[in-house]
Amino acid sequence: MQPVRWGILSTAKIGRTKVVPGMMKSPLCDVVAVASRAEGSARAMADELGIRKAYGSYEALLADPEIDAIYNPLPNHLHVPMTLAAAAAGKHVLCEKPIAVTADEAEQLRQAASQVLIAEAFMVRHHPQWQRARDIIRSGEIGELRAMQIAFSYFNVDPGNIRNKADIGGGGLLDIGCYAVVAGRYFFESEPLRVVSLIDRDPAFGVDRTTSALMNFGAGRQLAFTVSTQAVPYQRIQVLGTKGRIEIEIPFNAPPDTPTRIFVDDGSAHGTRSARAIEFPTADQYQLQGEAFSRAIRGARPLDYGWEDAILNMRILDALRRSEATSAWEKV
Ligand SMILES: NC(=O)c1ccc[n+]([C@@H]2O[C@H](COP(=O)([O-])OP(=O)(O)OC[C@H]3O[C@@H](n4cnc5c(N)ncnc54)[C@H](OP(=O)(O)O)[C@@H]3O)[C@@H](O)[C@H]2O)c1
Secondary structure, three states: OOOEEEEEEOOOHHHHHHHHHHHHOOOOEEEEEEEOOOHHHHHHHHHHHOOOEEEOOHHHHHOOOOOOEEEEOOOHHHHHHHHHHHHHOOOEEEEOOOOOOOHHHHHOHHHHOOOOOEEEOOHHHHOHHHHHHHHHHHHOOOOOEEEEEEEEEEEOOOOOOHHHOHHHOOOHHHHHHHHHHHHHHHHHOOOOOEEEEEEEEOOOOOOEEEEEEEEEOOOOOEEEEEEEOEEEEEEEEEEEEOOOEEEEOOOOOOOOOOOEEEEEEOOOOOOOOOEEEEEEOOOOHHHHHHHHHHHHHOOOOOOOOOHHHHHHHHHHHHHHHHHHHHOOOEEO
């Protein structure tokens, strides 16, 4: 397969430290160029990572005929506008999560997505630990699914951070609540019917800093999650079935350089004594994500989740925010 020639839209931290190094490990991805609003920043990132070209504007990158696909890790309010600009230039786009600020905004991608490939960068679905956990659920080993519990938190009160800026799509729900929603849809393999949320906002930033929610997936299946941008760093997924439970130890930020673990427990002993650990060899979910998108561009294997999946996820995030306003259950 001819490697896909990638252009990187901005010097965003996630791109510079995780996604681009992951892609550069792969023979399927050729990272050709990076662009920044400041040419010096683009040059510095290009030099650091060994990327050939550096552009001083996003538009210059999109005009480069040598580029097949764009990775878009801009602040959330620029996901849709710059994905549309890239699509208009004939480039495929792997866009960071959340794909938009609202589902209506994400709908604007519909037409462009008929011309080029557009997908949301939920790297977690590419990690073998998620895929194995779902295989175990499908096998029936933990019985019928009843509930999921998800926690995801970190502590960040930097007023300059994009997560603490309300006007550019900040807040914990869009930043990490989106992972809880995607996890529920992935492991229950269905869509929630209705949701209710409790949201605490930072008084100075105006963004949601702690969000808890209940989601009704029907057939007696419930998901409860808490995400916070101002709590001790922690992350976990628990899936409870009638006969067993699966716990994913580091479900979202799985390290690219050390093995990870999940636990399967039949509940025969309290605590963790009856839990069986399954260890996964080192895997870089960002490399795997870049490879999957590159294969889809070259027609070797279609994407498991495309832009329509991203819109479904946004609809749920919208419903959670409506619930904050109404203090009531909201249909999705
Ligand atoms: N999948 C994951 O694991 C993961 C992890 C973290 C973040 N993310 C997502 O990735 C995106 C970027 O997150 P990040 O933490 O890497 O952000 P970041 O370091 O703040 O980078 C955002 C970049 O966007 C550019 N930019 C353009 N307009 C801007 C504006 N008005 N304000 C600030 N920056 C602006 C800047 O690049 P230039 O100066 O070079 O133009 C900046 O470096 C977000 O959508 C986030 O949700 C995903």
